[in-house]
Amino acid sequence: MEKNPDTSLIIIGGAEDKEHDKEILKFIVSLVDVSKDQIVVATVASEEPKKAREKYNKVFKELGVANIKTLNIDKRLDAFDQKNIELIKTADLIFFTGGDQLRITSILGGTPIYDEMKRASKRECYFVGTSAGASVMSTTMIIGGKDEDSPRKCTIKMAPGLGLIDEVIIDQHFSQRGRIGRLLAAVAQNPQILGIGIDEDTAIVVNKENKLKVIGNGSVYIVDGSEITYSNVSEQFSDEILSMYNVKVHVLTKNKMFDLTAKVHFEEAKEKNENNK
């Protein structure tokens, strides 16, 4: 399989449509040769892996995929199993389902399968994650925080993620669960990191040049704290509500693009380019 240079990671905000237009899943399937390429559904995040497996097997089969495998790891010992390692070796696309992102890292971290995944990310294998599978993609990930709350340092919890994408932090079910407060709290702790909040049934497609494009039916928030002039995040009382000035927020919908390295949206990049001519 030859990898599409425009696609490297697909990160979904959870609850992607599986019944109607199936826009996101159809896009994913369009990346592979359905007659032979191997899709591996990794259910490691889920407490109910059987349910997750059945759901995704059904929809991928409906979309014509012939070769669907399940990576069914629910304890660390399974991650040392040669049969499971082989699945990753031969994978053309790995799809992380939802559940708990901490299950993924605490079960796979430091195992041979993790190393095999790192190798897979460097060859022609696509990585896709939804919900917990989305959060886990970044180097530092959000693992908990209060929904529908003001930004507060005390409620946000982070941990080291899979590291497939650097200098961003991803939140999912974003509008649906009112998570702008917790994403702001994360970004304020280190504004070098760009916050990405992805709605349900919405995804970002990230290419090799670290540019993203939005697909699906909701919105994607980009929270850029690099121009924050003041925040009280490192001050004494951790249950205080955070104040911060000058956060830049972009809201992108279908087909909008954003350059994660330059921290500019596509129109701005085009303009700059033209000014440089």
Added chain:
Amino acid sequence: MEKNPDTSLIIIGGAEDKEHDKEILKFIVSLVDVSKDQIVVATVASEEPKKAREKYNKVFKELGVANIKTLNIDKRLDAFDQKNIELIKTADLIFFTGGDQLRITSILGGTPIYDEMKRASKRECYFVGTSAGASVMSTTMIIGGKDEDSPRKCTIKMAPGLGLIDEVIIDQHFSQRGRIGRLLAAVAQNPQILGIGIDEDTAIVVNKENKLKVIGNGSVYIVDGSEITYSNVSEQFSDEILSMYNVKVHVLTKNKMFDLTAKVHFEEAKEKNENNK
């Protein structure tokens, strides 16, 4: 200045001796040409930057350093100041004092000075950090957690750090504050990450090949979770005490070496090498 290939980062567990043998600070000074190389003392972590500045200026002067500058940034706007950026451009060694690691990232993250530091880390400039300045070195850092407690998920707090060293997490004042529990809790969340607990008046010297050597008067704990066969870190109740099986712990003292990539101590590496002959 030509950088010593054996040294890239010096990470100190806090409270390095400044009165008696001054082993760690003498080592640091030995890296530079005291007659002209510029040491920049970055007091950004500290709530009392004046005290920190005076303390380090005094001891570096006693050790013969002629060119000592202070990077005195206590709000984000200072990190956009050209004068401060110039200090980093001309630095031969940057020394981060103690305080609160979250001050460093929340004030410097996403600013031009952060970019300048990244450039400095790629040229012949040494980075040194003590206490909070030690924690901040890694890609994901510990920002809080209960001392002298069993490992518990609910108490450990992490955030994105400066990213000068990857796939490790650093804790300081390690034996003095009883921090093995919180370091274990961090490692269990993603055993890909090696935990490094550094005692007071003790430091690790990390070279370009990601090998460390211990200096100073205490011990350095290495917590390797890669062979953990089971942990309950992703299970339901976050105030439960963690259980985990099969964590590998190394305790290193002065002159001991450890390969952070291969996750083996020096003697083991030598043995493997000889077996391969």
